[in-house]
Amino acid sequence: MESTFAGRIAVVTGAASGIGYTVAHHLAERGARIVGVDIDQRIAVLVDALPGAEHLGIVTDLTDPAAATAAIAQTVETVGVPHILVNSAGLALLDPAVDVTPDRWRLTVDVNLGGTFYMAQAAGRVMLEAGYGRIINLASQAAVIGLDQHAAYCASKAAVLGLTRVLSLEWARHGITVNAVSPTVVETPLGKAAWAGEKGEKAKRDIPVGRFAQPEEVAALIAFLASDDAAMITGSNHLIDGGFTAI
Numbered sequence: 721m722e723s724t725f726a727g728r729i730a731v732v733t734g735a736a737s738g739i740g741y742t743v744a745h746h747l748a749e750r751g752a753r754i755v756g757v758d759i760d761q762r763i764a765v766l767v768d769a770l771p772g773a774e775h776l777g778i779v780t781d782l783t784d785p786a787a788a789t790a791a792i793a794q795t796v797e798t799v800g801v802p803h804i805l806v807n808s809a810g811l812a813l814l815d816p817a818v819d820v821t822p823d824r825w826r827l828t829v830d831v832n833l834g835g836t837f838y839m840a841q842a843a844g845r846v847m848l849e850a851g852y853g854r855i856i857n858l859a860s861q862a863a864v865i866g867l868d869q870h871a872a873y874c875a876s877k878a879a880v881l882g883l884t885r886v887l888s889l890e891w892a893r894h895g896i897t898v899n900a901v902s903p904t905v906v907e908t909p910l911g912k913a914a915w916a917g918e919k920g921e922k923a924k925r926d927i928p929v930g931r932f933a934q935p936e937e938v939a940a941l942i943a944f945l946a947s948d949d950a951a952m953i954t955g956s957n958h959l960i961d962g963g964f965t966a967i
């Protein structure tokens with residue numbers, strides 16, 4: 721396997737599952753040291769089993785604004801200043817808009833937007849000092865289109881795009897790129913739960929390529945944005961949607 725990320729330190733949130741886990745595996749296979757950050761207690765065992773050595777798992781709840789500062793401080797202390805941050809922790813709580821409770825609204829915004837912001841801010845501080853960084857935020861196709869029962873989710877993901885643009889402008893002259901990746905439904909635990917049954921079959925028929933995305937396809941795009949080759953790409957949203965938004 722070509723070792724594109726040898727010597728690189730990559731912090732990946734949501735690394736215990738789905739896209740985050742697949743990104744962690746993809747980067748580790750290519751030489752990166754991984755710091756996996758997740759609320760899931762299994763994170764330490766999961767990152768330990770990744771290819772390569774000396775990865776770190778941090779169990780934390782990213783709805784706590786102090787969690788990001790602590791996670792980055794622990795990363796710097798035990799592994800080093802991160803070169804890459806992938807914000808993949810997220811959740812999708814689906815309700816008709818009239819039924820969204822304040823608790824479910826707040827949790828969605830706190831994880832999908834707050835967690836992403838606080839991690840980017842904490843990582844950005846040390847990346848600014850180092851003069852290098854690659855930050856990739858998982859938004860979603862739902863950031864640019866409306867989806868039935870996704871009021872909180874679509875709002876939180878659209879906000880991630882706004883955040884991505886601002887950070888990219890502020891940090892562009894300091895060697896840091898900030899981009900968003902916006903998949904259609906990806907076959908992960910989150911994607912499968914939200915799009916089970918006939919609803920999912922119809923959604924697949926509506927996607928021009930006729931299927932959902934695989935986590936590995938999303939990881940490959942993220943890895944490119946995390947590489948040195950992508951130095952000129954910043955502030956953009958990268959759809960990976962099988963043509964859905966081209967309709």
Ligand SMILES: NC(=O)c1ccc[n+]([C@@H]2O[C@H](COP(=O)([O-])OP(=O)(O)OC[C@H]3O[C@@H](n4cnc5c(N)ncnc54)[C@H](O)[C@@H]3O)[C@@H](O)[C@H]2O)c1
Pocket residue numbers: 733734735736737738739740757758759760780781782783807808809810811812831832835858859860861902903904905906907908909910911912
């Ligand atoms: N799967 C899809 O269809 C799809 C499509 C577009 C965008 N996305 C986005 O991609 C990202 C990853 O999605 P996925 O499908 O891999 O989901 P997933 O459910 O498989 O994994 C999400 C991870 O985030 C972690 N997490 C949740 N709340 C947390 C918290 N408070 N603190 C720390 N960690 C927390 C979970 O424990 C889990 O390991 C999400 O931001 C999601 O919105 C997913």
